[in-house]
Amino acid sequence: MTRSDIQNVLATAYPSELVDSMLASYENALAEYKKEHWQYFGNEIGQFVEVARRMIEYQLDNRYTPLADKLANFNERILTAWENYDSKFSEVYRIVIPRCLYSMYCLRNKRGMIHKSHIDPNRMDASVLLSNTKWVLAEIFRQISTMSFEETEEIVNSIMCKESSIVWDTGNCLRILDTKMSCKNKVLCLLYMKDGQSDTDLQKSIEYKNTTEFKHVLRLLHKEKFIEYADSKCIISPKGLTEAENLLTK
Numbered sequence: 001m002t003r004s005d006i007q008n009v010l011a012t013a014y015p016s017e018l019v020d021s022m023l024a025s026y027e028n029a030l031a032e033y034k035k036e037h038w039q040y041f042g043n044e045i046g047q048f049v050e051v052a053r054r055m056i057e058y059q060l061d062n063r064y065t066p067l068a069d070k071l072a073n074f075n076e077r078i079l080t081a082w083e084n085y086d087s088k089f090s091e092v093y094r095i096v097i098p099r100c101l102y103s104m105y106c107l108r109n110k111r112g113m114i115h116k117s118h119i120d121p122n123r124m125d126a127s128v129l130l131s132n133t134k135w136v137l138a139e140i141f142r143q144i145s146t147m148s149f150e151e152t153e154e155i156v157n158s159i160m161c162k163e164s165s166i167v168w169d170t171g172n173c174l175r176i177l178d179t180k181m182s183c184k185n186k187v188l189c190l191l192y193m194k195d196g197q198s199d200t201d202l203q204k205s206i207e208y209k210n211t212t213e214f215k216h217v218l219r220l221l222h223k224e225k226f227i228e229y230a231d232s233k234c235i236i237s238p239k240g241l242t243e244a245e246n247l248l249t250k
Contacts, residue, residue, distance in 0.1 A: 013144040022051040038122035045129050059093045074105045164248040173205050183217050191236040192244035199232050
């Protein structure tokens with residue numbers, strides 16, 4: 001997944017300032033989540049929710065509250081108004097996404113990221129909020145994508161993948177930050193984050209110089225049933241998924 005792939009698709013349906021603002025909030029939230037800066041993470045999630053609300057406004061009315069203007073408080077009245085909107089619009093925009101956003105709004109505003117508590121809920125709240133943020137972005141993208149089924153599915157899956165401090169998405173490729181990790185394990189982690197990569201792409205990401213040796217590693221992974229390696233394409237197996245999850249959560 002690259003930012004431009006998502007941006008180009010979203011820009012076909014939404015004003016560029018909304019698209020840019022949503023992606024900036026999303027990327028900033030990811031960065032703060034990885035640093036465990038929960039308050040800053042909460043701020044970015046709040047901005048993401050506000051931009052997403054404007055996208056719903058634009059989807060239903062072809063206009064939206066300017067970014068410089070304050071939105072009305074998010075409440076049940078707004079949810080009801082959207083739910084009862086013209087039924088020619090999909091329930092995804094009238095009901096499903098708005099209610100997901102409202103739950104995010106409530107969790108972000110009424111819990112530990114803003115208020116102190118004797119038992120800190122920030123990590124578990126942030127995990128839920130990040131998952132919902134990914135879902136909202138992926139669903140909006142999925143609804144309007146005119147890319148092929150395979151391309152759309154690949155980008156949706158890349159948005160929804162678990163975050164890891166070991167894997168860095170540069171925007172152009174994935175990098176493994178653990179320099180001591182074996183080549184075999186690097187391949188599994190990369191395929192966990194983005195399945196169906198070519199041997200060439202994997203070798204480029206790992207920066208493995210010897211092509212013959214690298215393909216030997218892939219054939220061993222295939223023999224051990226960690227991946228399926230055929231026609232230069234690598235697909236991770238259920239066994240490989242389990243192994244990669246263990247590596248990424250250490």
